[in-house]
Structures are given as structure tokens and as C-alpha cells.
Amino acid sequence: MIETEGKRRDLQKRQFPKGIPTLWCPTLTHFRAAREPDALRIRSHLVSLSPVVHGILVPGSTGEGWEMNDADILALLEIVLDAAEDSGVRVLVGVLKTNIDDMLACLDSMNNIREHPAVAGFTICPPKGSDLTQQAIRDGLARVLERGWPTALYQLPQVTQNEMNPETVAGLASEFPNFILFKDTSGLDRVAQSGLNFGGVFMVRGAEQGGYAAWPRQAGGPYDGFLLSTANVFAIELAEMLSHLDEGNIAAARAISEKLVEIVSRAFATVREFPCGNAFANANKIIDHCLAHGDDALHIDPPMLYSGVLLPKKFIESAFALLREHSLLPQCGYYNQR
Numbered sequence: 001m002i003e004t005e006g007k008r009r010d011l012q013k014r015q016f017p018k019g020i021p022t023l024w025c026p027t028l029t030h031f032r033a034a035r036e037p038d039a040l041r042i043r044s045h046l047v048s049l050s051p052v053v054h055g056i057l058v059p060g061s062t063g064e065g066w067e068m069n070d071a072d073i074l075a076l077l078e079i080v081l082d083a084a085e086d087s088g089v090r091v092l093v094g095v096l097k098t099n100i101d102d103m104l105a106c107l108d109s110m111n112n113i114r115e116h117p118a119v120a121g122f123t124i125c126p127p128k129g130s131d132l133t134q135q136a137i138r139d140g141l142a143r144v145l146e147r148g149w150p151t152a153l154y155q156l157p158q159v160t161q162n163e164m165n166p167e168t169v170a171g172l173a174s175e176f177p178n179f180i181l182f183k184d185t186s187g188l189d190r191v192a193q194s195g196l197n198f199g200g201v202f203m204v205r206g207a208e209q210g211g212y213a214a215w216p217r218q219a220g221g222p223y224d225g226f227l228l229s230t231a232n233v234f235a236i237e238l239a240e241m242l243s244h245l246d247e248g249n250i251a252a253a254r255a256i257s258e259k260l261v262e263i264v265s266r267a268f269a270t271v272r273e274f275p276c277g278n279a280f281a282n283a284n285k286i287i288d289h290c291l292a293h294g295d296d297a298l299h300i301d302p303p304m305l306y307s308g309v310l311l312p313k314k315f316i317e318s319a320f321a322l323l324r325e326h327s328l329l330p331q332c333g334y335y336n337q338r
Contacts (some may be wrong), residue, residue, distance in 0.1 A: 005199040007177035012183075012202065015120045015180065016090060016149050018054070020202045020214070022225035022237055025053045026060025026094075028232050028284055029076060034308025037076050041082045042337065044286065048201045048334040050087035052239035053231055055090045056080075057123055061185075062229040063279040064170065064306040065096040066159060071108045072306075074199070078115060084118040090312055091118045092152050092181070098128035100140040107147065115151065121150030121180060129162040134168045145176040152181035154206075155191065158316040166194035173198045177201060189215075192222035208264055214258035218245035229280040230264055233287040270318045284321040296331035 012020060023306030027049070027125075030041035046056070058080045059073060062326035068076070084091050093110060097103045103124055113119060126132070127140045147153055147261065151174070157163045169191050172179055175267040182198070184191055185206035192203050204227040205215050212228075231238055237256055244253040264283070271282035285303040293300050297320055302311045 001174045001197060001199050004174055004177045005313065008173075008180060008200050009178060012200070013300065014182050016063060018193055020181070020224070021053070021055035021191060022242055023053055023231060023235065024055040024057060024092075024204060024225065024279075025049060025235065026057040026062040027057060027080070028205075028258060028281065028288060029065075029306065030064040030309075031304040031306060033304070035072060035306060039079045041292075042076075042079055046080070046083050046087055046089065046294070048291075049231070049235050050089050052087065053133055053235045054229075055092065055120070055335070056084065057094055057183075057227060058107050059094045059096065060123075060229075061096070061156065061159070062284060063094070064277065064280075064281050065094045067306045068096075070106050073106070074113075077110075081113065081118045083115050085116070089118065090120040091124045092121050093119060093154055094123045094154075096123075096125065096159075100127050100143050107144070107149070108296060116328070120238045121152055123152040123154050123181075125154045126160050126164055128160045128162075132162050134165055137162060137164055138168050138171060139286050142175070145172065145179055147191035148178050149318065150178050150180050152178075152183060153179060155182070155184040155186050157186050157205075163188075164191065166191045166196050168197040169201075170194075170198055171292055173201050187338045189222065199207055207338060208268070211257050211261050213245065213253040216242065216245055218242075218248075219250060219253065219258070228308035229284050230260070232284045233291055234260055234263075259326065263322060263328075267319060267323055270315055271311075274311070274315075276307060276309045277311075281305070282311060282315070287323065288331060289316055289322050290319050291333035292333040294330045296336070297333070 021337040032038040057286045093104045097324045181202045183204045183206045185207045187207035203223045204225045205223045206227045240254040241253045267283040290297040
């Protein structure tokens with residue numbers, strides 16, 4: 001493990017010359033028509049995030065990546081990568097496929113973007129299947145890791161119907177120095193809390209449940225940082241919370257965490273029964289719409305999903321009221337200030 005860990009540290013330094021960001025965001029994908037990304041809107045959103053978010057996952061679940069085909073993903077990346085380079089943001093490219101052969105085929109289609117200055121690595125999930133053994137999960141992921149590309153593993157049982165157990169993750173970490181980051185969205189946190197040696201793999205939490213302030217290492221938690229859907233809309237607050245933790249001001253960090261938990265839970269409840277898209281994308285899109293347009297948000301068409309469906313106006317009204325209640329609604333949104 002010592003030799004592998006040393007190689008991993010060297011790779012992490014090359015991919016992240018300024019250090020691995022502690023706050024990551026799986027960015028929203030804004031659309032102007034079904035399957036057509038809105039380049040201006042995407043760039044504007046990224047510019048608004050870049051002062052505090054220095055790492056993004058594109059596309060992630062929040063970016064509706066599971067619905068996209070390879071051509072869709074490449075079209076989106078063409079917009080995002082250049083914008084990210086201009087903003088000094090590092091990008092993990094999401095390869096969200098349900099089987100290993102499709103993952104490898106998708107990686108083949110991305111060979112030309114590997115050397116883009118903004119690309120820090122590629123993110124993969126276990127193959128899908130509730131009946132898969134840990135050996136099958138390990139062998140499948142090893143086929144991708146054997147390519148040697150900088151890779152993040154993404155625990156997402158809501159989609160894959162399985163989990164990598166701590167021993168599987170530790171085994172892959174000991175074998176593959178190009179395994180540089182691990183994200184867990186399960187909400188169970190079994191890997192990070194196992195106490196096993198992961199050889200310097202950077203650990204980020206992606207679950208929205210369970211609060212925020214208790215999970216980073218500065219507060220005695222098991223994670224190096226966060227990769228959160230809500231960083232799309234509450235990046236400033238999350239960054240402030242992390243800053244308080246760095247300074248040892250646990251009470252201030254907890255206060256921010258508690259406020260965010262209330263707002264986020266109510267936003268997710270608003271979209272819970274909507275039959276299109278996914279809750280991560282939908283909840284963040286309605287809040288982002290209000291932050292982008294400020295007082296004008298109720299007079300502008302609601303945001304669109306990948307399918308072309310518009311989110312209901314009543315969702316915008318709910319998000320508008322929620323942000324105003326907590327004094328988080330800007331008079332002039334970030335999109336109007338471009």
C-alpha cells in the first residue's frame with residue numbers, strides 16, 4: 001500500500017496543483033430545448049459558483065447524466081470544459097453507465113478530452129444489479145481502473161442497487177494508484193466510517209441527509225470534503241461553514257448546517273412526487289431559478305428538464321417563498337448581472 005499511496009499522492013498533486021477542493025458540485029444542466037444545453041445559462045451559473053466551488057462533476061445525477069447518451073455528454077462537455085478552464089475550476093467527467101462495457105465504450109468516446117486542461121479525472125459507479133457479489137463489483141471496476149486514467153468511484157445505491165463494501169474499496173485503493181477520489185451518496189457512510197486504510201484516497205460525502213457540519217475531518221468526521229447537489233445553490237453558505245470548521249468555530253458551522261438542513265428538506269419535499277427527472281436536479285433547479293433571476297423569477301418560464309418538460313410554476317413559487325423567508329432571495333439574480 002505504501003508504494004501505491006505514494007504514486008496516488010503524486011497523481012493527485014499533478015491533477016490538482018492547488019490541492020484537491022474540499023467543496024465540489026455536481027452541476028445542473030440548463031436546457032433551452034429538449035436535450036439542448038443552454039450554453040449561456042450554464043456558463044453564467046459556473047461563473048457564479050467559481051469563487052467558492054473549485055471542483056465540479058459533469059454530468060452527475062444532479063446534471064441529469066443518467067438520461068444522457070454519449071453524444072449528449074460530449075456536447076455538454078464542449079460547453080463546460082472551456083468555461084471551467086476560464087474560471088479555474090477542475091472537472092471530474094461523469095461516466096454514468098449501468099454496465100462496464102458501456103462505461104468503457106463511453107471512455108473511448110472521451111479519449112480526445114482526456115488532456116483538456118480542465119479535466120481532473122473520470123467518475124464511475126459500480127455496475128448495476130442488486131444480485132452482484134462484491135467480487136463481481138470489484139472485477140468490473142478493476143477493468144476500468146486498469147486503463148490508468150485518474151478515476152473517482154461513486155457510491156450511488158439509489159441507482160446501482162448495490163454498494164461497494166469497505167473491503168472492496170480498500171482493496172481497489174491498494175491496487176490502483178489512479179483511484180484518487182471516493183464519493184458516497186448512500187447516506188449510510190459505511191466506507192468512510194469503517195476505519196480501514198484507503199491509502200490517501202480523497203473522501204467526499206454526497207448525501208444531503210444527516211446534516212453537514214459533523215462530517216468533515218475538522219469536526220471529527222470521516223470525510224475530506226463534500227460533493228453536494230446543493231452546492232449548486234448554497235455554495236457560499238457551505239463554503240462559509242467549512243471556513244468556520246477550519247477556524248475551530250464549531251457552533252457557527254452547526255448553525256449554518258441546521259439552517260441548510262431545514263431549507264433543503266423543504267425544497268426536496270416540494271418536488272418529491274413529481275414524475276419527471278430526479279429530486280436532486282428538480283429541487284436545485286427551482287432554487288437556482290430564483291437565485292438566477294431574483295425578483296423576476298416568478299415572471300420567467302420555469303426551468304426545463306432534459307426531456308423538455310418544464311417544472312411547474314407552483315414549484316418556483318414555493319422556492320421563491322422559501323428563499324425570501326430565510327432572507328436568501330436576491331433582488332437581482334446572478335444571471336441578470338452577467
